[in-house]
Amino acid sequence: MKRNIISLALAGTALVATSAYAEDVTLTIESWRNDDLTLWQDKIIPAFEAEHPGIKVKFTPSAPAEYNAVLNSKLDAGSAGDLITCRPFDASLALYDAGHLADLGGMEAMGNFSDVAKSAWQTDDGSASFCVPMASVIHGFIYNKDAFAELGIEVPNTEAEFFAALDKIKEDGSYIPMAMGTNDQWEAATMGYNNIGPNYWKGEEGRLALIKGEQKLTDPQWVAPYATLAKWGGYLGDGYEAQTYPDSQNLFTLGRAAVYPAGSWEISGFNALVDFEMGAFKPPVQNAGDTCYISDHTDIGIGMNAKTANPDAAKTFLSWVASPEFASIFGNALPGFFPLSSTPVELEDPLAKEIVGWRGECESTIRSTYQILSRGTPNLENDTWGASVAAIKGTSSPEELSQELQDGLASWYAPQQ
Amino acid sequence: MQKPRIRWHIAVFLAPAVLVYTAVMIFPLFNTLRLSLFSKVDQERVYVGLQNFQTLFGDPVWSEQFWNALGNNFWFFLIHMLVQNPIGIALAAILSHPRLRFAALYRSAIFIPTILSFVIVGFAWKLILSPIWGIAPGMLDAVGLKSLFAPWLGKEEYALTTLALISVWQFVGIPMMLIYAALLSIPEEVLEAGEIDGITGMSAFWKIKLPLILPSIGIISILTFVGNFNAFDLIYAAQGALAGPDFSTDILGTFMYRTFFGFQLQLGDPHMGSAIAGAMFAIILVGVCIYLFGIQTRMRRYQL
Secondary structure, three states: OHHHHHHHHHHHHHHHHHHOOOOOEEEEEEEOOHHHHHHHHHHHHHHHHHHOOOEEEEEEEOOOOOHHHHHHHHHHHOOOOOEEEEOOOHHHHHHHHOOOEOOOOOOHHHHHEOHHHHHHHEOOOOOOEOEEEEEEEEEEEEEEHHHHHHHOOOOOOEHHHHHHHHHHHHHHOOOEEEOOOOOOOHHHHHHHHHHHOHHHHOOHHHHHHHHHOOOOOOOHHHHHHHHHHHHHHHHEOOOHHHOOHHHHHHHHHOOOEEEEEEEOOHHHHHHHHOOOOEEEEOOOEOOOOOOOEEEEEEEEEEEEEOOOOOHHHHHHHHHHHOOHHHHHHHHHHOOOOEEOEOOOOOOOOHHHHHHHHHHHHOEEEOOOOOOOOOOOOOOHHHHHHHHHHHHHHOOOOHHHHHHHHHHHHHOOOHHHO | OOOOOOOHHHHHHHHHHHHHHHHHHHHHHHHHHHHOOEEEEOOEEEEOOOHHHHHHHHOHHHHHHHHHHHHHHHHHHHHHHHHHHHHHHHHHHHHOOOOOOOHHHHHHHHHHHHHOOHHHHHHHHHHHOOOOOOOHHHHHHHOOOHHHOOOHHHOOOOHHHHHHHHHHHHHOHHHHHHHHHHHHOOOHHHHHHHHHOOOOHHHHHHHHHHHHHHHHHHHHHHHHHHHHHOOOHHHHHHHOOOOOOOOOOOOHHHHHHHHHHEEOOEEOOHHHHHHHHHHHHHHHHHHHHHHHHHHHHHOOOOOO
């Protein structure tokens, strides 16, 4: 008798789970963004639940450094949440290949995104998309408006103007022209090479040609950014070789440096610290009137656990994430993390607004080393860090550096052989 | 004839240490060595024999990094042997001087850095040496030597030596304490007998004390060797996993970490990482064997 009751109860729950869409369904989100917990709880989730009665959402983040490991073990054990926040490129691709992420290619809402936006969460041939793009970060330069006004400097558009401005700041001597160090290495590659580079290799055109093997890292458009970086060394602060990333942030926010090669993720942090007005300018082009290209790097997406019990509710949520409404909530709560949907979003933060406005003027691309090319050994991304540092310090010539990178890439990447 | 009793208490007393040591040291060690014989092909783990080691030593991409890390490791060790241990011995000799005042204070002060976390030491020294906020440029300026200052941690040619000296600063207390203990255990009578024979002051140190503390110096050398070839924390805390600038501070520990756990876009490769760990184990094993069989057995010991 007792057993019967249990089996009845089990059957009952199974029925509820499968049939009753009207009953409350709870979706759990896995994420590494524990900084955003209050944002999700106070703004995003209530907005969604108000529109979709019957679906409850729980945001359960883990620590960023542990996220990949925790997520993998949860997925293997079958205890992972219904929705999974996706890291860009290979980390998520591995999850898709292992059958943990569902293909979302058929979802109508995916049409709200450009190909560049989707590229971070697609299979190499682009046939399957497995995460909805959430946000990207844009590279450029943040500058101290007060310092520029004081020295009578105009915002530079071309490379010649850029270096003329730096010369003027250096001559005056009251500000360090540019706040960047080479100690932590990644800034040189991320805020240096991949910031100014797209103007040389023409954004997506060059990046895709490199992946296809039609261009080489020794081609002039890939070498030239290193030659430009080599000129940066003279404008960085004293002892920049040992200057760390937080050092650079502090130098700029304390008003000691005039220009900061940036990623837009700095905006909210800087807003809280500076007592001067900040502005931003795009990576300078070589000649006035050239098409400009910006690195609009895809950083966060969200996908569906292939084994979720509530695929319909999960898809409803993902479609909502792809909507302009989500984009406006997310983009305004986290200035500097820009929504990726093609519909423009009205941002309130002036600096974020200025930066996101570049999307209308320039062509977007992502960091050249992130897709496919950093899959082997030697790792192209890590090598690019070292090469960018060496270029700034002047320890090797741009041609030597490019040759080394090309040799490294060709050693394992067939299209480049 | 009485049957010899089985002495259970030996097994019982040994058991906790043996079990714990096996679980946390011996088993992981052999499992790591086993892991280095496998590789991952198409999501499957397959046995590949010594192929990982062949890649490590045969493929220029890997071997270059390996030899660079090993060379850096030897330099790191050399600095410790040439700077840390002589200074440690000298400090111990001074501390054991009977007429030195505040000996206990100095002893504690010199030993305290040893108990600090690597992260604190790495971070504190990074700040001290920082060209922007650090006190080192200011202090050099105060004595008119500003021109000598360089961003040491950011220069390929100085970074490793700087880090080795930071490590020396941190750990000089250990040889000091061990030698200090050895010096205190030398009986007064021996020294007095020497005095009667006319051996005093410095020559008493060189002719009587030093030969008597030689076994301790041997132990310190081998501890330094093992410690240095396992080093990782300080470099990681100060320079990150890429051990910059341009891998000039890359030692076997950071190389292994980067390979095993991956870094940034580089996905972790536990099998190659284990191969590097295996090579580290072999190097340390050879070093310890050379010491045990080549040096320690020939060392003269004096019965006190």
